[in-house]
Amino acid sequence: MKILLICGAAALALGACTTSVPDSGAGVGFGDYDSYQAQQAARDAQLEGRTTVPAPSDVQGSTLGNPDPVIAGAEAALNGGGPVQASPSNPAPQVVENAAGISNENSFDAVSSERDIQADAQLIAQNRAQYQVIQPTALPSRSGSDGPNIVAYALRTDNPVGTPLYSRSRFASAEKAQRACAGYASSDLAQEAFLAAGGPERDRQNLDPDGDGFACGWNPAPFRAVRRN
Template sequence: MKRILFSVLALGALAACNPAIPDSGAGVGFDNYDTYQQKQAARDAALGGGALPPPQAVSSETLAPAAASGIASVSNAAASTDTSGVVQASPANAAPVLRASGISDENNFDAVSGQRSIEGDAAKRAQNQQQYQVIQPTALPTRQGRGGPNIVAFALEAKNAKGQRVYKRNSFNAANKYRKNCAGFASADQAQQAFLAGGGPAKDRKGMDPDGDGFACTWDPAPFRNAVSG
């Protein structure tokens, strides 16, 4: 008897946990699809009851000035007495009339073609070219005073290229002398000037020109030569 009662209770619990399967043909949120179509048609008819008026039916009358409700409105009298040329923002003011400003004669092809011609422009250009003044390069001025060797003049006087041996050099401990003495100058121009002041390019007591081209350390005469030759 207990087993039968237990079985009945178990079947009842399973039936309560198993939900009913909905009918897919009934639709979602309504009874069936036919009822949905009827409700949708009624809704569309209600929404489409007020059609938009045609463009010509819109009135062109000027709106009356809004009453003061926390926002200041400009009256017609204030707008008429305003001499600043600024149109006040008010519904009572008429829309400003926009006028075409046009373009200047300089940018107007029709106007310019009536005043100038291709031949006239060519003659004017030739006249301007005759007034050009070509300044020829001149020799460098001689430095006055005791300012030390002129590395620019030396670069122009020397005819050999960088790395081309011209002078005899002592190769004993040449690499160490080169690194030590060249490291004491802030620029290659200063090194070349000190090299010339110390007897260079014929003599190289400090080993600043180990290849014998007459140019100390990393100094290169090419920039000075290119500046003169153009």
């Protein structure tokens, strides 16, 4: 009997030293898990620069505000200077014509009041009546009195420049030809004068000392290239 009493006293002493087991449903440092989630969402929103979404019960019966001063000023002007109350019964804002400063050229109402479709059609007809269509005509042909045709001469020949074909005087020289060619503004004019004076067979002005039929360095190659193309 004495042994049983001693064992019972020891069991009571051990029970007094044992701590209680905490509720597993409660968060650390919070009353419950729902409060923990709400505070966690608020902390995440603060870190991301967002504002927390209020509960539906907090939104009922509140007034909608606008943080943008430009939009808030426009809403205040449309509502007579006061804040805009969020209510389905609010009247539609009044639309002010030409509020953005649109010019008459960009305003359909202003343009339509000045002239109509019939007036535009009449204006188009007047402009078309002033058009002048010029038909292409053939190039005038050169008569014999205008002088030799160096283009036709170039197309009749096929010898290279510097190839002698015609006999020349023994007194002809490059120095004399250079002085004679200096009297013409271009080799084309020298070639025309050379052909008009009996060339290419004759060279009375000493313009073609080598006898190739081309005076003063005139080159028929460009005219021949046009014929080949």
